[in-house]
Amino acid sequence: MSRRDESLDDCQYALERVYVFLDHELDEASGDLIRQHLAACEPCLERFDVEVAFKSLVARRCGGETAPQQLRDKIVDRLSQARQQPPASWGSAQA
DSSP, rough: OOOOHHHHHHHHHHHHHHHHTTTTOSSHHHHHHHHHHHHHHHHHHHHHHHHHHHHHHHHHHTTTTTOOHHHHHHHHHHHHHHHHHHEEEHHHHHH
């Protein structure tokens, strides 16, 4: 694997976990890896800054409101289902 491939893998790893990182839900080692990557990768840092701003905007505009329990249950169920299925793009890559 080339250094460029490793860098793309690092970017994908960091960006896939940006919200979990922002919510302090990662273990310390994973958080350290993302912090190191963001310190070294300007494009990812810019994307991270956008996500921080978006999350802050959502918190300001929607803070204090709680979704109805039925809606929350439905979202959790759909997320669980989505995690168990490969992305649709995987099927097209094999064709």
